[in-house]
Amino acid sequence: MAARGNAVLQVAGSLCLALVLTINGTRSWTQYLVPPLILLVTLYWVLFGPVLYGLGFAFLIGLLLDLMLGTPGGEYALAFCVTAYLAQRLEHRVRHFTIPYQCLVAGALTLVFQLIMVAFGLLEQSGTLHLAQFYAALGAMLVWPLLVFLLGRLHDRSW
Secondary structure (H helix, E strand, C coil): CHHHHHHHHHHHHHHHHHHHHHHHCCCCHHHHCCCCHHHHHHHHHHHHCCCCCCHHHHHHHHHHHHHHHCCHHHHHHHHHHHHHHHHHHHHHHHCCCCHHHHHHHHHHHHHHHHHHHHHHHHHHCCCCCCHHHHCHHHHHHHHHHHHHHHHHHHHHHHC
């Protein structure tokens, strides 16, 4: 029982750290290269802990992000659900992929997330579409190995 409580604490801690890093973010031209860390951490737990963390988990994290950022209409909740659904569909394959292939999947899922967020932006505002808005997928591919290493160490200790 203590191991399960410790696992929940580790998941909550990793999500809180990613949430703080997402909220603070960068304000320069590099902001487009910074991947949505909260999405990547959520995808990690959906992929490597599918019994406990699924679509409901992703929806709650997205809803929390919507409330913290003040976005209308549950944009993040929907985007997190769609990407988590795709991750769940690929979960059995991705867990056995090597890290370079996992990076490609993380980049593709981040690209889907970015497409949904851009679509919401174009629908709500008279926004514009820039290629730089999709650079976060490249950043996700670069950050994924480090994230898998760090969260994998936490994950292995808790189970």
